[in-house]
Amino acid sequence: MTLFMPDAVLFDLDGTLVDSxxxxxxxxxxxxxxxxxxxxxxxxxxxxxxxxxxxxxxxxxxxxxxxxxxxxxxxxxxxxxxxxxxxxLVDTTILYPGVREALLELQAMGLAMGLVTNKPEAFTTPLVSALGLDPFLSVSVSGDTLAVKKPDPAPLQHAAQQMGVAVDQCLYVGDSRADLDAADAAGMMMVRVPHGYPGGADAFADRPQLLTLTVPELAERLGQVSAA
CATH class of the missing domain: 1.10.150 (DNA polymerase; domain 1)
Incomplete structure (x- = not known):
């Protein structure tokens, strides 16, 4: 799967940016x-x-x-x-290694970034704030922002609309089958992180071509695409 230069990058939270x-x-x-x-x-x-x-x-x-x-x-x-x-909520929850530095790199590239998580907003907002992620995110869609959550595509589509970016010009970064199914249904490319909570070893067995990168590796690859 070939990585393209998106206009925006959307992230899942638990298992993708943070280990909660x-x-x-x-x-x-x-x-x-x-x-x-x-x-x-x-x-x-x-x-x-x-x-x-x-x-x-x-x-x-x-x-x-x-x-x-x-x-x-x-x-x-x-x-x-x-x-x-x-x-x-934040007793032991931490960012995965290199995430903050990677977000800084993506921000420096001029990429809009947002969050789409199934976590209820009552937990999402204080967790994001406690870990210092607010400055990177132009939109945050929680599990109760809409009447539906992932794997329904609506949260991803809503985030793209809020940022004023076409859905097919967004890249979604996640770790679970719910993330993949939502991205597929929305017509959005997904990059899978190699860690996280996929819910079973066979969760992605039918998608061997799915691009798998850590968030720091993604930032590095997008930097290369941007410079090409």
Whole structure:
């Protein structure tokens, strides 16, 4: 897959720019403890991230990734999860190595940048602020900004519209199958980061040609494309 010089770069948040799995695990386990349930491992939480907080909570209650219907206690458990996650939101969450420097490079190239995440806005805004990402982002679309979230393409299309950039002139950077399906449906090229929370080893098995780069590698490659 050939990388082109976009007018804007959109990023997923969890698993793409930041590693938030430890704090999400803490919040999930505090919630489960309150409900008299056994704690789960961080590795399991990493497999369950990607479709928003509600799906993560429902998966934790069900004890598995693939669920057809939510457990009946999901709504009440969500309220407790929110309380606990607010309390530990940035205890151990960090930017992936080289992300800040890469964003500075992309900014210097004159590229508009934005965020499209399934994380609720109540968590997205303080997390982005705490990690100093605000100066890089001209738009931020959270999981509850619209009535739908990824893998629906609407959040990506909305972000492009807010920036005044054609959808096919945007590049989306993400880590999960939900990211890929949203980008495909929107007609937007996606670059996959090699880390993150894809939700299973076979998540991208049918897309071996998908370009895989860290955010610093992407900045370097776009710099080369720009200079060519």
């Amino acid at each position: 799995a430890p704090d999400l695990t803490t919040a999930v386990n505090r919630m489960l403890t309150e409900l008299g349930r056994a704690a789960i491992t961080e590795s399991r939480v990493r497999e369950w991230i990607g479709h928003g907080a509600r799906r993560l909570v429902a998966r934790a209650l069900a004890g598995q990734r693939d669920i057809v219907t939510e457990p009946p206690e999901t709504e009440a458990a969500m309220a407790r999860f929110f309380v606990h996650y607010h309390a530990c």
